[in-house]
Amino acid sequence: MTSGKQVISIVGASGFLGRSLYNYLTERISAKYDVIGTFYSRNSNNLLYQLDIRNYKDVEKYILMHKPDYLILSAGTKDVQLCEKDYQYAYSINTKPVEIISQVVDKNQLATKFIFFSTDYVFDGERGYYRDTDTPEPKTNYGRTKLLAENLIRNSGVDFKIVRSAAVMGRGGSFFDWISEELRNKTEVRVFKNTYFSPTPIGLLNDMILKLLVDYKNCNAKIIHIVGEMRLSRYDFVVFLSRYLTSSRAYIISEDIDFSTSLFQKDLSLVQSDLVKDNQLKSFEEYIKTELKND
Numbered sequence: 201m202t203s204g205k206q207v208i209s210i211v212g213a214s215g216f217l218g219r220s221l222y223n224y225l226t227e228r229i230s231a232k233y234d235v236i237g238t239f240y241s242r243n244s245n246n247l248l249y250q251l252d253i254r255n256y257k258d259v260e261k262y263i264l265m266h267k268p269d270y271l272i273l274s275a276g277t278k279d280v281q282l283c284e285k286d287y288q289y290a291y292s293i294n295t296k297p298v299e300i301i302s303q304v305v306d307k308n309q310l311a312t313k314f315i316f317f318s319t320d321y322v323f324d325g326e327r328g329y330y331r332d333t334d335t336p337e338p339k340t341n342y343g344r345t346k347l348l349a350e351n352l353i354r355n356s357g358v359d360f361k362i363v364r365s366a367a368v369m370g371r372g373g374s375f376f377d378w379i380s381e382e383l384r385n386k387t388e389v390r391v392f393k394n395t396y397f398s399p400t401p402i403g404l405l406n407d408m409i410l411k412l413l414v415d416y417k418n419c420n421a422k423i424i425h426i427v428g429e430m431r432l433s434r435y436d437f438v439v440f441l442s443r444y445l446t447s448s449r450a451y452i453i454s455e456d457i458d459f460s461t462s463l464f465q466k467d468l469s470l471v472q473s474d475l476v477k478d479n480q481l482k483s484f485e486e487y488i489k490t491e492l493k494n495d
Contacts, residue, residue, distance in 0.1 A: 205232060205233050205234045206232070206233050206234070206269040206270070207233070207234045207236060207266055207267065207268040207269050207270070208225060208229075208233050208234070208235050208236070208268065208269065208270045208272065208413065209236050209237065209238070209263075209266060209268035209270070209271045209272065210222045210225075210235070210236070210237040210238070210272045210274060211237070211238045211251065211253060211271060211272065211273045211274065211275050211297075211301075212237075212238065212239075212240075212253075212273065212274040212275025212276070213237025213238055213239060213248055213274070214237075214238075214239035214240070214242050214248060215274060215275065216368070216370075216372050216373050216374070216402075217274045217317065217368055217402070217405070218237065218272075218274035218275065219372070220370065220372065220402050220406060221272070221274065221405075221406055221409060222235060222237045224406040224410070225406075225409075225410065225413075228410065229410065229413075229414075233413075236248075236249065236266060236268070237249070238250065238251035238253075238262065238275075239251070240252060240253070240275070249262060253273075253275050253293075253297035253300070253301075254292055254293065254296055254297060254300075256300050256303075256304075259297070259300045259301060259304055260300075260304045260308075263301070263304050263305070263308075263310070263312070264304075264308060267310060267312070268312050269311070269312065269313065270312070270313045270315060270413060270416075271301065271305075271312050271313070271314050271315070272315045272317075272409070273297065273298065273301065273314070273315070273316050273317060274317050275293075275297065276293050276294045276297070276317075276346075277289070277290065277293050277294060277342075278319070278342070279342075280321070280340055280342045280463050281463060283340065283341040283342040283345065284340060284341050284342070284463060287341045287345075290341045290342060290344075290345045291345050291348070294342070294345035294346055294348075294349055295345045295346075295348045295349045295352065298316060298349040298352050298353060299349075299352050301314060301358075302314065302352060302353060302356035302357075302358050303356075305356075305358045306356060306357045306358060311359070312358070312359075313358075313359045313360070313361070313416060314353060314358045314359065314360040314361075315360070315361045315363060315409070315412070316349065316350070316353055316360065316361070316362050316363065317363050317365060318346050318347075318349070318350055318362050318363065318364045318365075319342070319343065319346045319364060319365070319366065320364060320365070320366035320367075320397065320398065320427075320468040320469075320470050321338060321340055321342050321343035321346060321465075321468065322336035322338050322343050322346055322347045322350065322364065323336055323337065323338065323343070323468060323470075324337040324338065324339050324465070325339065325465025325466050325467055325468045326465075326466060326467070327467060328396055328431065328466070328467030328468065328469040329431070329467075329469055329470075329471055330425075330468075330469070330470050330471065331425070331470075331471045332364070332421065332423045332424060332425045332471075332473045333423075336350075339465065340463055340465075350362050350423075354422070360422065361412060361416075361419070361421070361422060361423075361424060362422060362423045362424070363409070363412075363424050363426050364423065364424070364425050364426070364427075364470060365400050365405055365425075365426050365427060366397055366398045366399070366400055366427050366468060366469075366470055367397050367398070367399045367400060368400045368401075368402050368405055369399045369400060369401055369402060369428075369488065369491065370401060370402030370403065370491045371491050372402075373402065376491070379391075379438055379441065380441070380445065380492075382450065383438070383441065383442050383445050383447075383448040383450045383452075384445065384447045384448060384449075384450075385450075386450050387449070387450060387451060388450060388451050388452075388453055389438060389450045389451070389452050389453065390453045390454075390455050391434045391435045391438045391452060391453070391454065391455065392433065392434045392435060392454075392455055392456065392457040392464065393433045393434070393435035393436075393454035393455065393456065394433065394456045394457055394466070395433060395434060395457055395459075395464045395465065395466060395467070396431055396432065396433050396466070396467040396468070396469050397431075397432065397434070397437075397467075397468050397469055398427035398428055398430070398431055398432075398468070398469045398470045399427075399428050399430070399432060399437050399484075400426065400427045400428050401428055401484060401487030401488055401490075401491065402491070403482070403487045403490055403491070404426070404428060404476075404480065404481075404482070404484075404487050405426055407479075407480070407481050408424075408426045408475060408476055408479065408480070409426070411475065411479050412424070412475065419475060421473060421474070421475065423473075424473040424475050424476075425470045425471060425472055425473045425476070426472070426473070426475070426476055427469075427470045427472055427476070428484045428487070429472060429476075429480070429483075429484055430484045431467075431469040435452065435454040438452055439452055440488070441488065441492075444488065444489050444492050445492060
């Protein structure tokens with residue numbers, strides 16, 4: 201880069217979360233920052249760089265070429281079932297890239313600030329309302345590989361922030377799009393009522409990452425919970441969503457999940473960190489309504 205601007209790199213800018221963040225930051229701060237991004241196989245933006253985050257040489261070449269001031273890692277797999285079936289794959293895509301990036305930044309004595317997206321699944325899901333100071337105890341391979349990644353960063357020499365989010369909701373997200381279509385097109389929709397979480401509007405997540413970037417030096421926290429302010433069951437969330445889907449005609453039926461045969465957990469709700477409590481721009485309701493504004 202020769203513009204003299206600070207560089208923000210979003211590694212995984214072709215996925216739902218990364219793509220939304222890339223577009224959001226490009227629209228809002230490209231006058232002061234160069235926002236760049238990477239993809240692995242699927243790419244609809246010819247401005248992105250192809251990168252295999254599991255390949256040390258490729259990652260080192262990319263980082264040394266661009267020397268990002270901020271590197272945001274949103275790549276990885278969020279497929280809990282796939283992770284449970286194949287631990288080695290989960291480790292290779294959720295943990296190993298963090299080790300590689302940390303080593304490259306350390307080895308080359310770069311000033312790159314590393315922002316890593318983690319998950320609510322680092323907790324055991326037994327009681328909910330987990331704070332950013334609570335001790336993680338994952339029950340799934342997905343959570344285990346994310347926690348291993350967190351520990352690698354914390355034990356490295358890099359300047360870092362760990363962002364834990366949960367069930368990011370917005371157009372383009374698999375669950376959000378699926379349940380929206382179900383509500384529009386089905387007469388009945390069945391959803392679990394005994395598993396709780398903290399659904400996170402994509403707009404809230406984008407707003408808070410921007411706040412973190414521009415105010416990084418003044419944020420002392422190393423682990424930050426960026427989630428919506430509401431603890432809901434999946435049934436509660438779908439009922440909430442249906443209120444703002446004017447085309448919805450479906451009857452929503454609540455069901456109980458059998459936790460002994462499922463990877464769902466009882467209560468993975470998170471408590472917002474101070475960064476979010478102090479800076480959230482809109483309510484959960486307003487953020488969700490924005491995602492449905494064309495309905």
